[in-house]
Amino acid sequence: MGSGVNDRLDVLDAPAPAAWSTTEDRALVEQRVRLYLNALGVHDPHETEVLVRRVIERVEFRATLGQLGEPLEVAIEETHRLLDRWLVAELGLESDPDRISAARAAVLGGHVPGWTQRWAGLSEESLADSIRAVRFQAVPERAPLTMEPNPIRLCCHHLLRRFLARVGRWLWMRGRHSAATEVQA
Structure with a gap:
């Protein structure tokens, strides 16, 4: 060598x-x-x-x-x-x-x-x-790999969903509370 x-x-x-x-x-x-x-x-x-x-x-x-x-x-x-x-x-x-x-x-x-x-x-x-x-082989033989799809999870999308859910619960609870006070009156 x-x-x-x-x-x-x-x-x-x-x-x-x-x-x-x-x-x-x-x-x-x-x-x-x-x-x-x-x-x-x-x-x-x-x-x-x-x-x-x-x-x-x-x-x-x-x-x-x-x-x-x-x-x-x-x-x-x-x-x-x-x-x-x-x-x-x-x-x-x-x-x-x-x-x-x-x-x-x-x-x-x-x-x-x-x-x-x-x-x-x-x-x-x-x-x-x-x-x-x-006869050197400069690079290894090509061996493409398959990749599993990776879903894109947008942080803002989930944040918006959570925010809307909390607002909905707050409105529902407020609506329920005001309905309960009307029934008592």
Whole structure:
């Protein structure tokens, strides 16, 4: 079985820069993306540099569009987008979420050797057959359940009924009391 996603993601808990304003901010985000890629299974320094450069280009592009937000969060989003786009292109998928999730599980689970090199664009060998051979099922089989009907009980409806019943009793008792006094008179 493969090594899978490493449990070294706690290094990402340190606060990220609030803006993409200085070269120090950029260097910090680049370092954190390197650590994240390493946790995903990208260990070769050349592959890491290629992927970090692509991620940073996407982050800079979003910054020019005014859609940056938190730079580290955007960098992580772009890392996942790059991975998903590569899987869609590699497998010829049509954005089928279940198949993309299964392919992502296959590569991140460590079941496809050499996938990081192919993802970085440093290998010409297609891994589509290897990824498909793993055959992960992304989600459990659909099993819809039947639900018993639940009657709607409106609180105000019952409140109104109780109020009218009390008013009716009060009027009945009052009518009875006044009728009794008329009979005595």
